[in-house]
Amino acid sequence: MTETAAARAGKVAPRTDADAPARPETVKIPEIGPTDEPLPEKRHRAVGKFLANRAAIVGGVVVAVFVLLAVFAPLIAPYDPLQTSFLAIRKAPSLAHFFGTDELGRDIFSRMAYGARASLLAGVVSVAIAAVIGVPFGLFAGFFGGWVDMVVSRVADAMLSIPFLILAIALAAFLGPTLTNAMIAIGISQTPIFARLARAQTLAVKAEDYVEGAEAIGLPNRWIVARYVFPNVLPPLIVQATLTIATAIIAEASLSFLGLGQQPPDPSWGSMLNTAKNFMGQAPWMSIFPGAAIFLLVLGFNLLGDGLRDALDPRES
Amino acid sequence: MAPLTQNGQAPTGRRGPTAPPPILEASGLVKHFGGKRMLLKRSPLVRAVNGISMSVKEGETLAVVGESGCGKSTLGRLLIRLLEPSAGDVIYRGRNLGNLTPDELRRLRGELQIIFQDPFASLNPRMSVSDIVSEPIWLKGGSSRGERRDKVVEILRTVGLRPDMASRYPHEFSGGQRQRIGVARALASDPRLILGDEPVSALDVSIQAQIVNLLEELKERLKLTLIIVAHDLAVIRHMSDRVAVMYLGEVVELATTDTLYDAPLHPYTQALFAAIPQASAVARHSIKPLDGDVPSPTNPPSGCKFHTRCPHAKPLCNEARPQLEAVEGGRRVACHFWREIAAAGSDPRPIARPSARLEKRLALYTACQAGRAELLSHRSSTPTAKDQTC
Numbered sequence: 001m002t003e004t005a006a007a008r009a010g011k012v013a014p015r016t017d018a019d020a021p022a023r024p025e026t027v028k029i030p031e032i033g034p035t036d037e038p039l040p041e042k043r044h045r046a047v048g049k050f051l052a053n054r055a056a057i058v059g060g061v062v063v064a065v066f067v068l069l070a071v072f073a074p075l076i077a078p079y080d081p082l083q084t085s086f087l088a089i090r091k092a093p094s095l096a097h098f099f100g101t102d103e104l105g106r107d108i109f110s111r112m113a114y115g116a117r118a119s120l121l122a123g124v125v126s127v128a129i130a131a132v133i134g135v136p137f138g139l140f141a142g143f144f145g146g147w148v149d150m151v152v153s154r155v156a157d158a159m160l161s162i163p164f165l166i167l168a169i170a171l172a173a174f175l176g177p178t179l180t181n182a183m184i185a186i187g188i189s190q191t192p193i194f195a196r197l198a199r200a201q202t203l204a205v206k207a208e209d210y211v212e213g214a215e216a217i218g219l220p221n222r223w224i225v226a227r228y229v230f231p232n233v234l235p236p237l238i239v240q241a242t243l244t245i246a247t248a249i250i251a252e253a254s255l256s257f258l259g260l261g262q263q264p265p266d267p268s269w270g271s272m273l274n275t276a277k278n279f280m281g282q283a284p285w286m287s288i289f290p291g292a293a294i295f296l297l298v299l300g301f302n303l304l305g306d307g308l309r310d311a312l313d314p315r316e317s
Numbered sequence: 318m319a320p321l322t323q324n325g326q327a328p329t330g331r332r333g334p335t336a337p338p339p340i341l342e343a344s345g346l347v348k349h350f351g352g353k354r355m356l357l358k359r360s361p362l363v364r365a366v367n368g369i370s371m372s373v374k375e376g377e378t379l380a381v382v383g384e385s386g387c388g389k390s391t392l393g394r395l396l397i398r399l400l401e402p403s404a405g406d407v408i409y410r411g412r413n414l415g416n417l418t419p420d421e422l423r424r425l426r427g428e429l430q431i432i433f434q435d436p437f438a439s440l441n442p443r444m445s446v447s448d449i450v451s452e453p454i455w456l457k458g459g460s461s462r463g464e465r466r467d468k469v470v471e472i473l474r475t476v477g478l479r480p481d482m483a484s485r486y487p488h489e490f491s492g493g494q495r496q497r498i499g500v501a502r503a504l505a506s507d508p509r510l511i512l513g514d515e516p517v518s519a520l521d522v523s524i525q526a527q528i529v530n531l532l533e534e535l536k537e538r539l540k541l542t543l544i545i546v547a548h549d550l551a552v553i554r555h556m557s558d559r560v561a562v563m564y565l566g567e568v569v570e571l572a573t574t575d576t577l578y579d580a581p582l583h584p585y586t587q588a589l590f591a592a593i594p595q596a597s598a599v600a601r602h603s604i605k606p607l608d609g610d611v612p613s614p615t616n617p618p619s620g621c622k623f624h625t626r627c628p629h630a631k632p633l634c635n636e637a638r639p640q641l642e643a644v645e646g647g648r649r650v651a652c653h654f655w656r657e658i659a660a661a662g663s664d665p666r667p668i669a670r671p672s673a674r675l676e677k678r679l680a681l682y683t684a685c686q687a688g689r690a691e692l693l694s695h696r697s698s699t700p701t702a703k704d705q706t707c
Contacts, residue, residue, distance in 0.1 A: 209439040213499075216399055217453040217506050218426030227452075231443035 049311040056307020062300030070116040077110035081267045090283040100285040111267035118268040122183050122252030123245040129187025131194050138198025156192035164189050168251055172260040182261035186251045190244055197240050201233035235312040242305035246298045253294050269294050339372035340542050346405035348391050361615040365391040367566035378543040380553040383563035393512045393546045397429035427506030434515035436495035440487040447483035453506035476501045493524035510542040550593055562586045565622040572648035582650045584627050629658055
């Protein structure tokens with residue numbers, strides 16, 4: 001045994017067995033720095049995992065393209081989406097009209113670009129409504145339990161027992177057929193999903209030692225929720241929001257298709273499909289392009305959401 | 318193991334009790350979980366802590382020891398009021414914690430801190446070390462940002478962490494370092510009493526020593542009182558002044574560490590200590606372990622809860638619950654027949670007779686050791702060569 005090894009052994013050897021006569025004196029602990037071996041950086045690892053997922057990148061790019069299309073629609077669209085032309089009714093795709101024209105001679109590409117606004121707006125706003133209502137209820141129910149939890153959970157269950165689209169149709173019909181009301185209807189019908197997810201995550205986080213530690217220092221409940229619970233339930237909620245945007249986009253298209261969303265003549269992919277269904281044989285481009293747009297955007301959000309879920313999942317290392 | 322002498326063992330060493338006033342006093346503590354009416358039936362009632370009265374002296378280290386599921390963690394949390402007892406009182410420095418308003422209790426909480434078992438679950442992953450440590454200081458109010466930063470630096474130094482690590486997040490640290498952060502968090506609210514809930518059992522053995530030493534040093538320097546909940550008997554012997562042995566929600570024996578380890582009175586304590594592995598070829602016993610498992614706390618046995626597994630059980634044990642009676646030297650034991658058991662020789666374990674061959678080898682070994690010691694004592698220079706083998 002070398003000198004240093006002996007010294008170290010004397011310093012850190014409190015595990016005396018029952019026969020050991022003396023307890024070693026406590027020794028001043030020297031300061032220690034970071035451990036020698038590099039520890040994984042969780043946040044960077046999540047980013048790296050996301051970037052390594054090719055499907056997620058494709059999803060992100062698709063979503064980004066549609067967002068750009070919606071934001072810069074006035075610059076991108078070659079025509080006014082509302083301008084009719086009796087000289088160009090149901091023209092097939094050509095250099096003048098990339099995606100052809102509809103039954104009133106309006107440019108389908110321009111209408112699609114503006115329609116992307118309705119779809120994205122409906123997706124984002126309705127999910128925001130759902131999250132803003134659902135998450136606080138879920139946090140509250142999960143954290144305090146008791147009768148609050150009972151009421152919130154039963155109401156959420158009741159809402160989930162109604163098929164999503166039926167509920168959205170009923171609400172949109174009740175509120176009146178406008179895009180705003182369609183977004184509210186979709187948002188409300190998605191609320192229980194967020195409430196339940198937030199509640200379940202809160203229950204899991206509440207059982208963690210660090211929440212008990214926060215109680216032990218006398219932190220008031222509102223601070224425990226704000227600083228301990230909420231930041232730790234956020235990642236799964238972000239994933240859920242991304243995936244729900246895809247559902248909401250389909251819902252908006254469905255409602256507009258049924259005449260309960262965006263009203264003509266303002267463009268929306270759903271209402272475009274509605275008129276296009278009458279000309280399926282003569283002018284298939286009228287239905288193919290809005291349909292493909294819905295398909296691509298929903299796919300993009302789903303891929304993005306799946307990628308986020310995999311990247312943020314702490315269980316998979 | 319020495320039989321109990323008439324006067325008991327004199328309190329030994331530097332940790333001898335000097336009868337300071339109790340900082341914490343529990344009387345008749347009961348905690349039941351479950352038992353709520355569900356839709357059609359009641360959920361099972363778990364009697365985690367079943368009528369415990371004890372006191373914690375200012376400045377001592379009290380260990381609570383017992384098997385998994387015996388209620389020792391629950392007891393610890395009841396003592397610092399992280400759990401509300403089903404019945405019974407906790408008096409902290411003359412104030413009944415049960416009678417305080419939520420606001421008063423919150424202000425008092427800083428004085429009663431906890432260190433958790435799992436350093437990977439006890440720190441908020443979304444807060445940096447400086448946020449974690451400065452939060453209790455901020456909560457107390459009346460400190461500027463700069464003062465808080467200075468205090469954090471000071472506390473991190475105290476627990477042996479470099480202050481420049483304050484901006485990092487918990488996941489960037491190893492287990493032992495995270496446990497130090499947990500200690501720093503507890504220290505930041507100026508506690509008088511710290512509950513260590515298995516503070517080292519999740520750590521590497523080499524790291525355990527560091528944390529144990531750290532806790533002892535802090536206790537001396539900051540005049541803390543420690544309650545250590547643990548199942549590692551070696552750690553307890555090293556750290557604690559008094560030990561409370563728990564079995565199925567009850568304290569069966571309470572004594573100063575040395576007297577308890579030298580002469581356990583309760584048959585359960587004896588069985589517990591018999592389970593310590595002996596790292597000595599000479600003092601090895603053939604261990605006769607307890608039969609059976611710990612009974613379920615949802616359906617505990619009648620009378621003395623240990624009677625189902627006790628080698629000394631008699632009909633009385635089935636009927637009457639033994640009280641925690643005082644024995645000399647401030648020690649207490651809950652057994653009807655502790656006197657008889659002590660008189661019959663406290664060690665019921667048969668000592669295995671080593672075989673003839675083993676005895677021969679041991680004799681050779683001892684002789685060799687003696688010869689080597691002589692050899693070493695004659696040597697003046699430090700032994701640089703590898704140890705000589707016999």
